[in-house]
Amino acid sequence: MSESIPTRSERYLRYSQRNMVALLVLTVVVGALCLAMAFRVDAAPRWLVQGGALIGVAAAIGLGALKSVTLRGTRWDPKSPEVQAVMRDEWRRTNMDRAMRVAFVVVLTAQIPIALLVASLPSLRATMAMAVTTLTLGLATLIALYLFLSRQQKDVE
C-alpha cells in the first residue's frame, strides 16, 4: 500500500480542519465588530471602517499562509480522490449533522435573552443587533461544536 496517498489525504483533512478554525475566528471577529457597530453607532464608524478593511486583508493573508503551510505545495483539487474522500467523509458529515442540530436549538433558545439584551436600542439597531447576534451565535456554535466532535480519538494507529 502506497504511503503517499494517505499522507496527502491526511494533509487535506488537516487543511480542512484548520480552515474551520480560521472561519470560527473570522465569524467571531466580524460578529463582534457588527455588534459593536449596532450598540455604539456614534463612536464606532471610523475605526470600524478601518478595522473592517484590515480584517479583510488579514483574512486573505492568513488563509493564504494557512494553505501554503498546511498543504506544502500540494494543490487543492476538488476532483482528486483524496479531496473527495475528505469532503464526503462520513465522520465529518455525522459531526456536522450533530453540530447543526445543537446549533439550531441554541439559536432558538437564545432568541428571548437576545431580545431582552437589545430591548433598549432603537428598533432598527435592535433588529440589526439581533440578526447579527443570532448569526454569530449560530455559526460559532456550529463550527466550534463540529471541531470539538471531530477532535482526534484516542484509539488511533
Added chain:
Amino acid sequence: MSNDGLRNTLKVQRAMRDLTQADLAELAGVTRRSVNAIETGHMVPSVLLALKLSRALGTSIDTIFSLDDDLPRHSEILQPVQVR
C-alpha cells in the same frame, strides 16, 4: 466494539489483513478518522460505507458487522403463520 446495538470486528479483520487504518480508509474512500470512529464505536456507518468496508476487506458485511445478542430475533418476534 459495540454501539447502538451494532457490534463490529473491523479492527480484528483489519489486523488479520495487516492493514493500517489509513490503508483501509484509502481502500474504502473515506478518511482514517471515519475508520477510527467506527472501530472505537463512536459512529455507526451507513449501509454504503459498511458495504465499501466489506468490499475493501474482501469479506461479507455480516462478518464485520452484527447485531448485539440482546436484540430479539426474527423468530422471537413473529408468530408462525397458520395455513388453513
